[in-house]
Amino acid sequence: MTTSHVPGITLNDGRTIPQFGFGVFQIEPKDTVKATLAAFEAGYRHIDTAEMYGNEKEVGEAVRQSGLPRDEVWVTSKLNNNAHRPDDARRFFDRTLSELGLDYVDLFLIHWPLPTRYDGDFVSTWKTLEEFQHDGRAKSIGVSNFQTNHLNRLRDEADITPAVNQVEVHPYLAQNELRRYCVEHQIAVEAWSPIAQGKVLDDPTIIEIAQRVGKSPAQVVLRWHIERGDIVFPKSVNPERITENIDIFDFELSGEDVQAITGLDRHERTGPDPDTFDMIPD
Numbered sequence: 031m032t033t034s035h036v037p038g039i040t041l042n043d044g045r046t047i048p049q050f051g052f053g054v055f056q057i058e059p060k061d062t063v064k065a066t067l068a069a070f071e072a073g074y075r076h077i078d079t080a081e082m083y084g085n086e087k088e089v090g091e092a093v094r095q096s097g098l099p100r101d102e103v104w105v106t107s108k109l110n111n112n113a114h115r116p117d118d119a120r121r122f123f124d125r126t127l128s129e130l131g132l133d134y135v136d137l138f139l140i141h142w143p144l145p146t147r148y149d150g151d152f153v154s155t156w157k158t159l160e161e162f163q164h165d166g167r168a169k170s171i172g173v174s175n176f177q178t179n180h181l182n183r184l185r186d187e188a189d190i191t192p193a194v195n196q197v198e199v200h201p202y203l204a205q206n207e208l209r210r211y212c213v214e215h216q217i218a219v220e221a222w223s224p225i226a227q228g229k230v231l232d233d234p235t236i237i238e239i240a241q242r243v244g245k246s247p248a249q250v251v252l253r254w255h256i257e258r259g260d261i262v263f264p265k266s267v268n269p270e271r272i273t274e275n276i277d278i279f280d281f282e283l284s285g286e287d288v289q290a291i292t293g294l295d296r297h298e299r300t301g302p303d304p305d306t307f308d309m310i311p312d
């Protein structure tokens with residue numbers, strides 16, 4: 031399932047996810063239908079939402095208003111941090127489907143591992159997601175913000191290998207080691223905050239490459255993710271940027287340019303550290 035110019039990535043469960051999509055974190059519910067429809071209009075066919083974002087309902091509404099066949103749109107959502115206990119996970123997953131107004135999601139993720147909560151037990155949460163995949167309501171399942179030690183635990187204690195690991199990746203946090211682990215274990219990497227919420231766009235190396243190849247800094251960074259093989263879904267509420275961000279399939283970066291951008295790595299997070307993040311909403 032891909033639009034003509036967006037490549038697909040084959041997951042370890044055999045399904046194909048569009049490598050490029052639209053992220054809706056921090057889009058107000060009142061703006062979500064309009065922004066998501068603008069994304070569909072620009073050719074996006076993959077939406078990344080979460081219960082935590084408070085806009086699943088509006089994402090579902092946009093899918094319906096788009097008139098696109100359900101099997102031409104990839105919808106991802108995520109389990110919130112207050113629902114890791116299996117019974118809560120089941121209840122919250124029912125609610126996610128009902129908010130979206132969909133019979134299934136294409137991909138469902140544990141949003142954060144929360145290793146300091148729930149007695150460190152994210153394995154029983156994962157086994158609950160395995161149920162959702164078995165009953166067909168989550169076509170693919172994966173995790174988000176998992177470090178190698180968390181992934182190793184799932185490898186030892188669970189049946190299904192996550193199809194994806196969605197983690198913070200951008201030029202200032204290249205995540206070389208974690209990405210290597212994921213490639214080795216056939217876990218696709220989804221890069222969240224792919225342009226570091228704008229923080230990498232003033233970088234002189236990125237600006238120099240952008241001027242040389244005749245693209246914007248955001249396009250160069252998004253193309254860097256594509257060339258590395260990661261899945262990306264930049265967020266924007268601005269229709270021009272929505273169009274700009276997907277317009278990255280008519281050029282390539284040289285190997286040297288990819289390396290120069292990877293070389294900007296400063297191990298600098300914009301978001302929380304998954305080993306210590308323990309936020310549970312009320």
Ligand code: NDP
Pocket residue numbers: 052053054055056078079141174175196197221222223224225226227228231248249263264265266267268271272274275301
């Ligand atoms: P992004 O790296 O996508 O950056 C979004 C910011 O950059 C917004 O402020 C946007 O402003 C601006 N922007 C977008 N396009 C351009 C452009 N072409 N030029 C200049 N500025 C631009 O950050 P996000 O944190 O939103 O990450 C993307 C997605 O990743 C999220 O929406 C969500 O789906 C996912 N995510 C997942 C997390 C997880 O824990 N699993 C955590 C965080 C994000 P404007 O809207 O005004 O254009």
